Amino acid sequence: MPDQLxxxxxxxxxxxxxxxxxxxxxxxFVLIYKASGxxxxxxxxxxxxxxxxxxxxxxxxxxFSHLINAxxxxxxxxxxxxxxxxxxxxxxxxxxxxxxWAVNKIIFRHLVNQEPIILFMxxxxxxxFMEGFGDMMWGSDIKKLDVGLPQGLNSMIDETTYGxxxxxxxxxxxxxxxxxxxxxxxxxxxxxxxxxKQGRAMRAVADDHQAALSVGVSLNFIWVMVWSLAGFVALVxxxxxxxxxxxxxxxxxxxxxxxxxxxxxxxxxIPGAIVGGxxxxxxxKLFEFLMGPIVGGATENWFAYVLALIFLVFRPQGLFxxxxxxxx
Amino acid sequence: xxxxxxxxGYVTADGRKIGGVMMEMKNITLRFGGVKAxxxxxxxxxxxxxxxxxxxxxxxxxSMLNVISGFYVPQEGEVFFxxxxxxxxxxxxxxxxxxxxxxxxxxxxxxxxxxxxxMTGRLNYMHTNILQQAIWRGKAEQEENENRxxxxxxxxxxxIQSIRKTPVARLPYGLKKRVELARALAAxxxxxxxxxxxxxxxxxxKEDMSRFILDVNDEFGTTIALIxxxxxxxxxxxxxxxxxxxxxxxxxxxxxxxxxNQAVIxxxxxxxxx
Numbered sequence: 001m002p003d004q005l006x007x008x009x010x011x012x013x014x015x016x017x018x019x020x021x022x023x024x025x026x027x028x029f030v031l032i033y034k035a036s037g038x039x040x041x042x043x044x045x046x047x048x049x050x051x052x053x054x055x056x057x058x059x060x061x062x063x064f065s066h067l068i069n070a071x072x073x074x075x076x077x078x079x080x081x082x083x084x085x086x087x088x089x090x091x092x093x094x095x096x097x098x099x100x101w102a103v104n105k106i107i108f109r110h111l112v113n114q115e116p117i118i119l120f121m122x123x124x125x126x127x128x129f130m131e132g133f134g135d136m137m138w139g140s141d142i143k144k145l146d147v148g149l150p151q152g153l154n155s156m157i158d159e160t161t162y163g164x165x166x167x168x169x170x171x172x173x174x175x176x177x178x179x180x181x182x183x184x185x186x187x188x189x190x191x192x193x194x195x196x197k198q199g200r201a202m203r204a205v206a207d208d209h210q211a212a213l214s215v216g217v218s219l220n221f222i223w224v225m226v227w228s229l230a231g232f233v234a235l236v237x238x239x240x241x242x243x244x245x246x247x248x249x250x251x252x253x254x255x256x257x258x259x260x261x262x263x264x265x266x267x268x269x270i271p272g273a274i275v276g277g278x279x280x281x282x283x284x285k286l287f288e289f290l291m292g293p294i295v296g297g298a299t300e301n302w303f304a305y306v307l308a309l310i311f312l313v314f315r316p317q318g319l320f321x322x323x324x325x326x327x328x
Numbered sequence: 329x330x331x332x333x334x335x336x337g338y339v340t341a342d343g344r345k346i347g348g349v350m351m352e353m354k355n356i357t358l359r360f361g362g363v364k365a366x367x368x369x370x371x372x373x374x375x376x377x378x379x380x381x382x383x384x385x386x387x388x389x390x391s392m393l394n395v396i397s398g399f400y401v402p403q404e405g406e407v408f409f410x411x412x413x414x415x416x417x418x419x420x421x422x423x424x425x426x427x428x429x430x431x432x433x434x435x436x437x438x439x440x441x442x443x444x445x446x447m448t449g450r451l452n453y454m455h456t457n458i459l460q461q462a463i464w465r466g467k468a469e470q471e472e473n474e475n476r477x478x479x480x481x482x483x484x485x486x487x488i489q490s491i492r493k494t495p496v497a498r499l500p501y502g503l504k505k506r507v508e509l510a511r512a513l514a515a516x517x518x519x520x521x522x523x524x525x526x527x528x529x530x531x532x533x534k535e536d537m538s539r540f541i542l543d544v545n546d547e548f549g550t551t552i553a554l555i556x557x558x559x560x561x562x563x564x565x566x567x568x569x570x571x572x573x574x575x576x577x578x579x580x581x582x583x584x585x586x587x588x589n590q591a592v593i594x595x596x597x598x599x600x601x602x
Contacts, residue, residue: 196461196468197454204437204448211435214397215515216423216452 019281266321
């Protein structure tokens with residue numbers, strides 16, 4: 001088999017893996033958008049905040065230590081303990097649920113029935129607030145996150161492909177784990193929204209507030225639940241990205257990569273977020289591999305956005321999005 | 329007349345026994361800023377009765393229904409439900425007390441199927457928590473099946489079996505109205521509020537809907553309060569009628585009493601208001 005083709009296959013595989021990570025972020029957007037019609041610009045920052053909190057709890061970091069030290073002249077940095085990964089993840093989830101409650105209580109319940117653009121602006125504000133708040137709470141240095149996920153070359157795939165093709169594919173174990181987790185997460189979310197009582201109530205609220213109220217659904221409860229779910233997805237994405245590239249503030253920028261994913265997959269479709277993520281992941285890696293040398297490289301920076309732009313022209317609702325039909 | 333009625337109820341012309349007072353509105357006044365939508369209105373709804381609220385456009389009928397269902401909170405007046413004073417409540421809390429409603433311009437979950445829409449009416453009968461729902465086997469599954477059965481009965485009752493799996497957005501207007509009624513019925517309400525259940529329907533659809541309303545009242549013993557413009561329908565269906573005009577109550581009584589009430593005739597035929 002020609003080398004070129006084998007390389008292309010490896011690139012495609014890696015693209016799929018990268019796509020899964022994009023999809024994880026996009027999922028959080030879809031969840032909130034479906035349930036409340038809000039495009040949550042803060043989703044990326046929520047992932048960052050979750051990762052920061054997780055590291056902070058695991059390492060026994062003192063929250064707001066800079067602030068406390070500045071006010072009281074103390075020199076606090078760390079408690080003398082560390083928390084095991086699983087416990088820290090549960091604690092972080094508790095923090096995310098609290099955050100969901102607070103966000104709903106302080107911001108969104110006062111904005112019921114407002115225009116989508118106003119809600120969107122509120123999430124932009126929320127994003128910047130949380131970025132600053134995360135900085136104040138946990139500090140701004142880049143941190144290493146290790147919750148015990150396997151990392152590095154997967155030797156099984158390496159050896160098998162070497163035996164078959166005479167060339168070993170490099171697949172990161174972490175990417176494999178991310179894929180499995182993403183598949184699990186999506187199946188659970190789809191089943192939750194389709195088959196459970198709370199899922200049905202969630203879809204009801206997304207569809208019509210008045211009607212949902214009239215059948216006895218509490219909007220506040222559903223919104224807190226949805227933001228908690230988004231917080232949960234943000235936590236998973238935060239763990240994956242944090243483990244891969246360290247917990248740093250540029251993590252919040254991955255939200256921008258989720259945008260083209262959503263335009264491709266459709267803002268209202270959970271499977272769409274996955275497929276969109278995969279297409280973007282594979283597309284940008286393959287494009288770089290094939291066209292990069294010709295146009296001088298760095299195509300990964302813009303490829304996704306151009307692809308999304310083309311989609312907007314021909315299929316504005318995305319691959320799986322709901323087509324809006326109005327009876328006249 | 330209402331005032332002379334005994335507390336234990338009365339017997340209608342067609343021989344149905346009407347019970348005691350279920351819902352009582354006392355001196356309700358509702359304002360939107362400087363505009364008075366409802367001025368000092370009192371009336372009651374009795375157990376098992378079909379009670380109509382009529383009046384010209386803008387009379388405040390829908391506002392009244394919204395007060396009963398908790399969507400509007402009146403500035404003055406009291407609401408009694410089963411003899412107890414009701415504190416200001418959110419609409420979803422009112423719904424949980426057993427008051428279901430439909431809307432004038434249809435509020436269905438357009439993206440869901442008919443079956444899913446009607447199932448939302450059962451949400452308050454499902455008590456398993458998130459964890460049990462997640463595990464699904466056992467209690468949650470059993471609960472879903474039981475509620476599904478109740479819903480299928482209502483779907484049969486309203487003759488919408490054939491569109492069970494159709495997304496609501498694709499249905500014609502008349503059927504949407506029927507699905508909305510099905511969703512309200514699925515909650516097995518004590519009191520059913522219908523906001524113009526027959527608006528925009530043709531004669532045949534109106535006849536169907538009238539039959540369903542009478543059947544619901546007859547078979548489930550559901551108390552019904554409805555707003556309707558079609559006088560013929562109102563007079564045929566209802567046991568007692570409240571007439572509103574410009575936010576005030578101008579008549580209250582049986583269809584015959586109301587028909588002969590001079591203030592009502594004036595309101596409908598129009599006299600100069602000076």
